[in-house]
Amino acid sequence: MTLRPVRYAASWVLPVSAPPIRDGAVLVDARGRIAAVGPAAAVPTPDDAERVDLGEAALLPGLVNTHCHPELAALRGLLDDLPFDDWIPTLLAAKRGAALDHEDYVLAARWTCAEALAAGMTTLAATEASAAAAQACREAGLRALVYRETFGPDPAQAEASLAELAAAVDQLRRGETDLVRIGISPHAPYTVSDRLFRMVADYARAEALPVAVHAAESVVEVELVRAGTGRFAAGLRARGIATPPRAASTIALLEATGILGTRPLIIHAVYVDADDRHRLADHGATVAHCPIANARLGHGTAPLLEMLERGIVVGLGTDSVASNNRLDLLEEARAAQLGQRVRHASGTLLPSDELLRLATIDGARALGIDDRVGTLEPGKDADLCAVSFAGCNIVPVHDPVSALFHAARGSDVVLTVVRGRILYRDGRCLTLDVEAMRPRLDAAAAALRRARDAWRPRSG
Amino acid sequence: MTLRPVRYAASWVLPVSAPPIRDGAVLVDARGRIAAVGPAAAVPTPDDAERVDLGEAALLPGLVNTHCHPELAALRGLLDDLPFDDWIPTLLAAKRGAALDHEDYVLAARWTCAEALAAGMTTLAATEASAAAAQACREAGLRALVYRETFGPDPAQAEASLAELAAAVDQLRRGETDLVRIGISPHAPYTVSDRLFRMVADYARAEALPVAVHAAESVVEVELVRAGTGRFAAGLRARGIATPPRAASTIALLEATGILGTRPLIIHAVYVDADDRHRLADHGATVAHCPIANARLGHGTAPLLEMLERGIVVGLGTDSVASNNRLDLLEEARAAQLGQRVRHASGTLLPSDELLRLATIDGARALGIDDRVGTLEPGKDADLCAVSFAGCNIVPVHDPVSALFHAARGSDVVLTVVRGRILYRDGRCLTLDVEAMRPRLDAAAAALRRARDAWRPRSG
Numbered sequence: 001m002t003l004r005p006v007r008y009a010a011s012w013v014l015p016v017s018a019p020p021i022r023d024g025a026v027l028v029d030a031r032g033r034i035a036a037v038g039p040a041a042a043v044p045t046p047d048d049a050e051r052v053d054l055g056e057a058a059l060l061p062g063l064v065n066t067h068c069h070p071e072l073a074a075l076r077g078l079l080d081d082l083p084f085d086d087w088i089p090t091l092l093a094a095k096r097g098a099a100l101d102h103e104d105y106v107l108a109a110r111w112t113c114a115e116a117l118a119a120g121m122t123t124l125a126a127t128e129a130s131a132a133a134a135q136a137c138r139e140a141g142l143r144a145l146v147y148r149e150t151f152g153p154d155p156a157q158a159e160a161s162l163a164e165l166a167a168a169v170d171q172l173r174r175g176e177t178d179l180v181r182i183g184i185s186p187h188a189p190y191t192v193s194d195r196l197f198r199m200v201a202d203y204a205r206a207e208a209l210p211v212a213v214h215a216a217e218s219v220v221e222v223e224l225v226r227a228g229t230g231r232f233a234a235g236l237r238a239r240g241i242a243t244p245p246r247a248a249s250t251i252a253l254l255e256a257t258g259i260l261g262t263r264p265l266i267i268h269a270v271y272v273d274a275d276d277r278h279r280l281a282d283h284g285a286t287v288a289h290c291p292i293a294n295a296r297l298g299h300g301t302a303p304l305l306e307m308l309e310r311g312i313v314v315g316l317g318t319d320s321v322a323s324n325n326r327l328d329l330l331e332e333a334r335a336a337q338l339g340q341r342v343r344h345a346s347g348t349l350l351p352s353d354e355l356l357r358l359a360t361i362d363g364a365r366a367l368g369i370d371d372r373v374g375t376l377e378p379g380k381d382a383d384l385c386a387v388s389f390a391g392c393n394i395v396p397v398h399d400p401v402s403a404l405f406h407a408a409r410g411s412d413v414v415l416t417v418v419r420g421r422i423l424y425r426d427g428r429c430l431t432l433d434v435e436a437m438r439p440r441l442d443a444a445a446a447a448l449r450r451a452r453d454a455w456r457p458r459s460g
Numbered sequence: 461m462t463l464r465p466v467r468y469a470a471s472w473v474l475p476v477s478a479p480p481i482r483d484g485a486v487l488v489d490a491r492g493r494i495a496a497v498g499p500a501a502a503v504p505t506p507d508d509a510e511r512v513d514l515g516e517a518a519l520l521p522g523l524v525n526t527h528c529h530p531e532l533a534a535l536r537g538l539l540d541d542l543p544f545d546d547w548i549p550t551l552l553a554a555k556r557g558a559a560l561d562h563e564d565y566v567l568a569a570r571w572t573c574a575e576a577l578a579a580g581m582t583t584l585a586a587t588e589a590s591a592a593a594a595q596a597c598r599e600a601g602l603r604a605l606v607y608r609e610t611f612g613p614d615p616a617q618a619e620a621s622l623a624e625l626a627a628a629v630d631q632l633r634r635g636e637t638d639l640v641r642i643g644i645s646p647h648a649p650y651t652v653s654d655r656l657f658r659m660v661a662d663y664a665r666a667e668a669l670p671v672a673v674h675a676a677e678s679v680v681e682v683e684l685v686r687a688g689t690g691r692f693a694a695g696l697r698a699r700g701i702a703t704p705p706r707a708a709s710t711i712a713l714l715e716a717t718g719i720l721g722t723r724p725l726i727i728h729a730v731y732v733d734a735d736d737r738h739r740l741a742d743h744g745a746t747v748a749h750c751p752i753a754n755a756r757l758g759h760g761t762a763p764l765l766e767m768l769e770r771g772i773v774v775g776l777g778t779d780s781v782a783s784n785n786r787l788d789l790l791e792e793a794r795a796a797q798l799g800q801r802v803r804h805a806s807g808t809l810l811p812s813d814e815l816l817r818l819a820t821i822d823g824a825r826a827l828g829i830d831d832r833v834g835t836l837e838p839g840k841d842a843d844l845c846a847v848s849f850a851g852c853n854i855v856p857v858h859d860p861v862s863a864l865f866h867a868a869r870g871s872d873v874v875l876t877v878v879r880g881r882i883l884y885r886d887g888r889c890l891t892l893d894v895e896a897m898r899p900r901l902d903a904a905a906a907a908l909r910r911a912r913d914a915w916r917p918r919s920g
Contacts, residue, residue, distance in 0.1 A: 076855075077862040081811040115852050219805070295798040298807030325866040326853060331791075335798065338755040342799070345679070347758030351541040392575050392894050393786060393870070395536075396905030402537040406785040410853070411871040434852050445856030 003030050003420050005049040009040050010059040010386060012400040016360050017375035020400050026059060028382040032420025037376045056390040057414060058400050060356070061374055062122025062143075062383035063329040064363030067212075067267050067288035067317025070112035070126050070133040071105040074444040076321035078452060084218050084297050085231040090452060091322060097451025102130065104444045109136035111441055114432045115327045116142065117424040119410035120385030122417070125265065125288065125317070125367055127185045127212055134172055137180050141423045141431045143383060145367050147185035147212040147265075148172060154241050155195040162199045169209065179419065183210035186259065188217070189225050189250050190232040193241075194257050201258030210368065212288070213259060216250040216276065217268035218299050225250050251276035260285055265366060267317065270294055270302040277303070277310045286313040286366035289358075291335040292326075293319035301339040305349060315363030328410035330387075333359045337405075352401040386415035463490050463880050465509040469500050470519040470846060472860040476820050477835035480860045486519060488842040492880025497836045516850040517874060518860050520816070521834055522582025522603075522843035523789040524823025527672075527727050527748035527777025530572035530586050530593040531565040534904040536781035538912060544757050545680050545691040550912060551782060557911025562590060564904045569596030571901055574892045575787045576602065577884040579870035580845030582877070585725065585748065585777070585827055587645045587672055594632055597640050601883045601891045603843060605827050607645035607672040607725075608632060614701050615655040622659045629669065639879065643670035646719065648677070649685050649710050650692040653701075654717050661718030670828065672748070673719060676710040676736065677728035678759050685710050711736035720745055725826060727777065730754055730762040737763070737770045746773040746826035749818075751795040752786075753779035761799040765809060775823030788870035790847075793819045797865075812861040846875035 006028045013024025015037050025043035027036040036043045045051060078094060079087050109132040116124055123143040126133040129151075137144035148168050152161035165184060172182045186192040186200045204211045216222070223230030228243035236243050247253035251272055254260045260283040267288045272280065280287070289304055307314055316332045318324050333355040340349050364374030373383040387408050389397055394407040416424035423431050466488045473484025475497050485503035487496040496503045505511060538554060539547050569592040576584055583603040586593040589611075597604035608628050612621035625644060632642045646652040646660040664671045676682070683690030688703035696703050707713035711732055714720045720743040727748045732740065740747070749764055767774055776792045778784050793815040800809050824834030833843040847868050849857055854867040876884035883891050 074856055076867060077858045080859065080862045080866070081808050084807055087807070111852065111855075118852060292798065295802050296807060298801050298805055298809075300805055301802055321867075325862070328853075328869075338752065338795070339802070341758050342755050342761055342802070345758055345760055347544055347547070347756065348541050349758075391871075392571065392578060392889075393788075395571075395898065396534055396902055398537045398905065398909055399540065402540045402785070406540070407536060407781075409788075409869050409871055411851075411869055429852075438855065442856055445858065449858055 003032055005029050005035070005046050006052055006420070007043065007045050007049045008052045008054060008059055008384070010054040010057045011389065012058040013037065013376065014058055014060040014356065014400060015376040016061055016356055017377050024059065026376055026384065028420045032382050034376060034378050034380050034382050036378060054386045054415065057386045057388045058404050059384060059386045061360040061376055062385045062416060062418065063120045063359050064123040064315055064367065064374065065116060065121045065318055065327070065329055066125045066265065066315035066363045066366050067290055067319055068112065068124055068126055068327065069128060069320035069322070070109035070124065070136060071128050071130055072320040072322045073108035073111040074441055074448055076325045078448055079322050084299070085220050087297065090456065093455035094448045094452040097454055098444065098447035100444055100447065102132065104440065105130045105132035106135050107437055107440050108444065109133045110139060110432050111437055112327065113137060113140035113142055114429045114434050117416045117429055118413060119328050120387065120413040120416055121327070121329060122383035122385065123364070123367065123369065123373060125212065131168070131172055134175055134180055134182065138175065138177060139431065141418050141421055143179045143373065143418055145181050145183055145210060146172070147183040147210070149185045149187050150196065150200060151187050151191045152196045153191050153193055153236055154239070155193040158193060158196040158199055161196055162203060165200070166203065183212060185212045188214040188221065189253060190221055194246060194253070197254070197257035197259050201262055204262045211259065211262040211264040212267055213254065213264055214267045215254060215269065216266070216271040217294070221250060222271050225253055249273065249276050251279050255279050255283070268294060268299070268302065269307065270299050272303060272307070277307055277312065280307070280312050281310045286315070288317040288366065289314050289336060290317040290319040291339045292332060293323040295335070295339065297323055301343045304336060305340050305344065313362060313365045314358065315366035316358050329359050330405055330408060330410050333405050352399065352405050355405045356401050382417055382420040384415070384417040385413055388412045388414045463492055465489050465495070465506050466512055466880070467503065467505045467509045468512045468514060468519055468844070470514040470517045471849065472518040473497065473836065474518055474520040474816065474860060475836040476521055476816055477837050484519070486836055486844065488880045492842050494836060494838050494840050494842050496838060514846045514875065517846045517848045518864050519844060519846045521820040521836055522845045522876060522878065523580045523819050524583040524775055524827065524834065525576065525581045525778055525787070525789055526585045526725065526775035526823045526826050527750055527779055528572065528584055528586055528787065529588060529780035529782070530569035530584065530596060531588050531590055532780040532782045533568035533571040534901055534908055536785045538908055539782050544678050544759070547757065550916065553915035554908045554912040557914055558904065558907035560904055560907065562592065564900070565590045565592035566595050567897055567900050568904065569593045570599060570892050571897055572787065573597060573600035573602055574889045574894045577876045577889055578873060579788050580847065580873040580876055581787070581789060582843035582845065583824070583827065583829065583833060585672065591628070591632055594635055594640055594642065598635065598637060599891065601878050601881055603639045603833065603878055605641050605643055605670060606632070607643040607670070609645045609647050610656065610660060611647050611651045612656045613651050613653055613696055614699070615653040618653060618656040618659050621656050622663060625660070626663065643672060645672045648674040648681065649713060650681055654706060654713070657714070657717035657719050661722055664722045671719065671722040671724040672727055673714065673724050674727045675714060675729065676726070676731040681710060682731050685713055709733065709736050711739050715739050715743070728754060728762065729767065730759050732763060732767070737767055737772065740767070740772050741770045746775070748777040748826065749774050749796060750777040750779040751799045752792060753783040755795070755799065757783055761803045764796060765800050765804065773822060773825045774818065775826035776818050789819050790865055790868060790870050793865050812859065812865050815865045816861050842877055842880040844875070844877040845873055848872045848874045
């Protein structure tokens with residue numbers, strides 16, 4: 001695609017790699033790369049450039065969401081207030097009973113893309129059981145790393161699971177673009193056997209595939225891994241699957257099975273003690289921190305500060321709207337701060353500058369794309385977003401980074417750009433027709449609701 | 461004021477006192493009272509009634525903010541990331557150095573009113589050191605309970621403080637209206653002597669004035685009250701004020717000084733053990749729960765569930781934008797849920813229905829105005845707000861109350877009505893000219909920033 005150069009001006013430019021710039025500008029070249037960043041007076045306007053003046057707004061790198069499930073859009077709020085060991089079976093039962101087809105999941109993933117763009121996200125790390133997210137992200141114009149999930153708690157299933165994964169990956173890789181890349185995800189310790197973990201680790205290394213895994217998220221998972229007890233273990237035994245103690249911790253299990261050697265993205269990482277953090281740092285594993293989903297599901301607060309102190313690279317993730325129930329990375333960053341301040345009884349931790357890095361460059365580092373995005377620097381791809389500072393909920397602005405996270409909300413985003421292409425502006429998604437999607441999304445939601453209620457009839 | 465009857469229709473009506481109504485309506489009579497609530501088909505449309513169809517939206521009782529400081533609008537984000545024992549001196553130094561006049565504080569309070577209306581609040585419980593909030597709330601058309609603050613940590617100051625308070629209250633009471641009522645607030649244990657507490661309690665009883673007090677908020681406050689130690693104690697001793705141990709807890713101190721006998725509104729109530737909760741319940745004291753301010757300042761998570769289990773009436777408060785830095789009661793309710801779920805490691809606590817009560821009727825009960833507002837019931841005053849459910853961040857809606865707190869944000873509010881009068885609609889505040897206020901607010905903010913920096917020059 002050929003673009004015109006565009007020169008964006010805003011009352012604040014936040015390069016992340018440098019201090020905030022009052023009355024700044026960013027020049028994007030015709031290839032979608034950042035050509036210049038600085039005070040407006042110092043950024044040239046080429047003759048053929050379009051000028052976009054954002055007025056009272058912060059212009060910053062696009063937000064990087066290191067964990068979401070785009071195909072679950074129709075499940076927003078469907079599973080509220082369930083204990084986690086009911087939450088997963090209810091999710092599975094609703095999906096099974098609703099019998100949605102591939103196009104339903106693509107539609108849901110498109111909806112998530114539209115929502116993400118409206119909230120300033122330019123990169124999604126998606127884990128998915130279908131091929132929906134990869135397709136939707138391509139259509140939306142988003143940057144994405146899509147981890148195809150594999151399941152199989154029974155060791156006897158391992159070959160079949162791997163074969164199915166490999167076939168799906170072959171298919172998905174044919175759709176890879178410069179923006180949308182494919183990885184794999186052995187789902188979690190309670191859905192993946194040690195044998196399958198080992199085979200996936202070998203496969204990932206052989207194929208040079210990025211790996212993500214839900215890990216160290218809940219007490220029931222910890223019980224299963226450490227002692228083979230608890231409700232997850234009981235469920236597996238009811239299916240004839242043995243549940244011996246597997247390792248001292250989930251992270252130790254991932255190390256023993258070779259997963260940690262693939263430098264995976266660890267999703268959640270709530271139950272990670274000092275030994276686990278040592279293992280993560282040693283192997284160069286990264287973390288998707290999802291404070292809102294962790295809190296809502298009753299899992300607690302991850303030791304974010306301790307991980308950062310240990311040098312582990314951490315990004316922020318919203319998780320799915322089935323648990324969060326939002327996609328708002330500004331709120332996620334604020335929740336990360338609140339959670340750590342409660343955990344450590346301190347009012348000084350995680351100042352706004354650190355939140356800005358978590359939501360941008362650190363997320364990019366966690367996904368291994370920080371050479372391309374995450375800061376506003378000449379030569380990088382122009383993945384940008386702009387957040388209006390004009391609302392009465394934001395004025396006055398003493399510090400633009402504080403205003404961004406503690407006064408502005410995702411709803412204040414007015415512009416989202418991926419590699420120079422404007423995908424969202426002033427309330428409108430330019431690549432997806434949200435209104436046209438609505439009837440089918442509502443129908444899918446109704447089918448899911450019926451399936452949930454049929455599975456476990458609710459009183460009242 | 462004479463009004464026309466108005467019949468509001470919305471895809472969801474949430475009466476709070478009854479289950480959600482799909483495709484409901486609310487009829488408001490010409491006196492600003494609720495005349496009928498029910499399914500749209502069952503709610504009549506008088507000949508002279510205006511019809512307002514809100515479409516895809518939830519129509520619910522106006523949100524009740526049980527704690528804020530309207531006059532501090534220009535301090536939003538000015539004091540981020542300071543330890544609490546620096547936060548208060550920095551706030552005082554900034555206010556002192558900026559030397560703002562009465563009109564500046566009125567302007568700031570007006571700004572807060574506009575922001576509150578835009579986020580669906582219809583009642584503010586304001587504590588203030590000036591007469592600004594009462595004036596601004598009258599102008600805005602908001603319902604308010606304005607607690608005039610008094611200070612005096614030196615027992616020798618008590619008479620003078622009380623005399624000043626009584627004079628201010630006499631003045632403020634002349635401006636009382638049916639919507640804007642006056643109360644008093646002995647500020648906090650670290651700024652009020654036991655002697656002044658006692659005199660204020662007597663005065664409140666004699667004058668039948670509602671009382672609010674910041675209490676049991678921080679560790680430094682607890683240290684001062686229990687042992688006369690810590691940084692607050694050191695600060696007082698430096699001013700020549702003795703700091704003996706005063707009581708087993710702040711709540712015990714308030715009981716001993718007679719404050720608890722006035723059935724006060726306890727602001728914060730973070731450090732309240734089982735004995736304290738017993739005292740609060742016994743005296744019929746109520747609580748303003750401010751989860752975000754408490755977390756941001758490092759104070760921790762109040763035992764909200766334990767207070768509710770003890771039968772204590774609790775409402776939600778945003779506190780000021782100098783600590784929060786927002787006024788968004790939907791977010792505050794969500795934060796209350798997240799905080800309790802972390803505290804108790806449970807994913808089932810505080811379901812959305814309870815959040816709805818906290819944000820409406822329980823707030824009204826905490827302020828003693830639940831006979832007038834807090835639910836949608838015929839005969840009550842028509843204090844309403846409507847939250848759009850049309851955004852791609854909210855669809856699909858499986859449960860309207862979940863959607864309200866976990867998908868919608870304060871920015872989705874489209875209508876705010878107090879006693880039948882529309883004060884905010886579709887992005888516009890109808891009683892205050894926000895744009896016209898802007899230059900003076902920015903000037904006040906700049907003066908505060910200069911004063912802060914002059915007092916404690918910052919590096920970088």
